[in-house]
Amino acid sequence: MPELSPAVQDALNNGRPVVALESTIISHGLPRPGNLAAARSFEALLTEAGVTPATIAVIDGVPKAGLGPADLERIATDESVIKVSSRDLGLAIAAGRTAGTTVAATSVLAARAGIRVFATGGLGGVHRGFAGTMDESADLTVLSRTPVTVVSAGVKSILDIPATLERLETLGVAVAGYRTNRFPAFYLTDSGEDLDWRVDSAEEIAAAMAARDELGETSALLIANPLPPERQLDPALHARVLADALAAAESAGIRGKAVTPYLLEQMQRATEGASVAVNLVVARGNIALAGQIATAWSARQRGTR
Ligand code: PSU
Ligand code: MN
Numbered sequence: 001m002p003e004l005s006p007a008v009q010d011a012l013n014n015g016r017p018v019v020a021l022e023s024t025i026i027s028h029g030l031p032r033p034g035n036l037a038a039a040r041s042f043e044a045l046l047t048e049a050g051v052t053p054a055t056i057a058v059i060d061g062v063p064k065a066g067l068g069p070a071d072l073e074r075i076a077t078d079e080s081v082i083k084v085s086s087r088d089l090g091l092a093i094a095a096g097r098t099a100g101t102t103v104a105a106t107s108v109l110a111a112r113a114g115i116r117v118f119a120t121g122g123l124g125g126v127h128r129g130f131a132g133t134m135d136e137s138a139d140l141t142v143l144s145r146t147p148v149t150v151v152s153a154g155v156k157s158i159l160d161i162p163a164t165l166e167r168l169e170t171l172g173v174a175v176a177g178y179r180t181n182r183f184p185a186f187y188l189t190d191s192g193e194d195l196d197w198r199v200d201s202a203e204e205i206a207a208a209m210a211a212r213d214e215l216g217e218t219s220a221l222l223i224a225n226p227l228p229p230e231r232q233l234d235p236a237l238h239a240r241v242l243a244d245a246l247a248a249a250e251s252a253g254i255r256g257k258a259v260t261p262y263l264l265e266q267m268q269r270a271t272e273g274a275s276v277a278v279n280l281v282v283a284r285g286n287i288a289l290a291g292q293i294a295t296a297w298s299a300r301q302r303g304t305r
Contacts (some may be wrong), residue, residue, distance in 0.1 A: 002056065002109045003067025011052035012114055013035040015301055017294035019046055019116040019134035020065065021150075023057040025099030026072075027081045028261040029121065031268055031276060038074035038280055042119075042287050043072075051291040054115055056106045058084060061096035065113045068154035075100055083257055085138045091231045104142035107150065107220065116209065116297055117149045119290035120245065121283040122186035123156040123222070124260060125164030128246060135259060136167065143220035144171035149297075151208055151290040152221045153282045154184035154191060158242060158263045161191045174221045175210070176205075178289060184226035187267075187278050195224065202289070208298060212305075225289050233271065241270035 004012070011018045019150045043053040054065040059074050062073065073100070075081055084092050086101040086108045092099050101109060103120050110118050124137025145149065155164050165183060168175055176197035177183065184192035199205050205223060211220060245266035254262045266276040 002065045002113055004113060005054070005064070005068065007052050008054045008066035008113070008115075015298055017051045017291065017298040018054050018117070019051055019287065019290045019294045020106060020113075020115045021053055021055040021287065022101055022106040022118070023055055023075050024083050024101055024102045025121050027054075027075050028083045029059075029264055030279065031265070032077065034276070036073060038283070039072050039076050042142060042283060044259050045284060045287050045290050049288070049291040049295070051168035051294055054110070054113070056094050056101050056109045058089070058097060058101065060098055061093050063089065063109050065109060065115060074098060083261070085257070086142045087138060092144055102137075103139040103150065103152075104137070107142055107146045107148045111148050115148075117151070117290050117294040118285040119151045119283070121152070121279055121286065122154060123150070123152045123231040124158040124159070125159040125180050126167055127259065128158070129250075130160060130163060133255075137260075137285060140164070140167050140171055140173070143168075143173045143222065146220055147212075147218050148295060149205065149221045149223060151178075151225055151286040151293065153186045153286060154224045155186065156264075157185040157187050157238065158192070158245065158259070158260070158267070161185060161193055165193055168222065172219045174208075174219065176208070176221070176223055178223050178225040180224070180226050182226070184224055186282060187227075187275060188235060189226045189229045189232045192260060197222065202292035203300075205293050206296040206300045209224045210300060223289070223293070225286050227278070227282055227285065231278065231281050233275060237252040237271060237274070241267055241275075244270055246269045
């Protein structure tokens with residue numbers, strides 16, 4: 001549990017680098033039909049770097065790490081694919097459903113499979129207006145008890161970023177900026193929030209992973225990887241469309257797990273696709289860094305064996 005593809009099984013058996021990829025970004029985060037090409041390009045980025053990709057999803061009730069081409073296509077194109085967080089996994093498996101896994105669900109399955117490094121676009125977090133809705137992504141609590149290294153461009157700017165950082169601190173999730181002292185804001189390079197820790201190389205991150213293992217640490221390490229400033233969404237455009245998206249969600253009465261996909265879709269529409277282009281750059285940058293970390297980790301494990 002989960003079922004491993006032959007390539008993932010082989011890489012894990014031989015201590016070669018593997019990176020887990022989430023699938024909600026494919027099923028619910030990126031618009032069709034470009035999402036399928038995006039999912040393939042995410043895997044290709046890793047393969048070209050000598051890293052085995054393990055896209056994680058639930059297919060007809062079977063949790064899988066490493067999808068074949070037909071499964072990947074199914075996640076990207078089948079309208080009946082649902083979005084599952086970790087709490088949903090058992091129910092979705094028993095019901096034979098096909099599902100894209102969120103950061104929370106992907107982390108749980110990756111950890112079960114023995115995959116140490118995981119790449120996503122942006123984590124879920126505390127939503128704006130939390131006091132009224134109590135909407136906080138289960139990504140945060142699940143990462144507090146799941147020992148994976150997650151590479152993310154911070155959390156999506158649709159969220160309450162300072163509140164999310166406070167929750168990560170309370171929950172004991174380690175956070176370090178990659179070559180930065182500032183927490184990124186997904187579409188934007190810099191959220192304006194300072195970080196306590198900065199790391200400058202994949203080897204340094206692998207060393208922190210090893211030290212955390214020795215401590216028996218069971219929470220996640222979050223590596224916050226910002227977009228280069230020249231690739232970010234125009235901050236003025238961002239501010240304008242975000243305000244509209246939040247207002248639209250409020251007046252449409254969107255709740256629960258529909259909130260994040262709804263806001264992303266509003267941003268896509270209002271920016272005429274610019275937010276999607278940035279989302280892809282974000283995801284690719286994170287996947288590339290995750291590949292480097294997995295490579296450094298596997299070299300380190302071979303060296304210490
Ligand atoms: N990052 C993206 N696009 C996405 C998501 C993250 O670039 O669609 C998804 C992730 O799967 C994340 C989820 O775990 O949004 C958070 O949803 P919620 O707020 O309902 O927990
Ligand atoms: Mn939520």
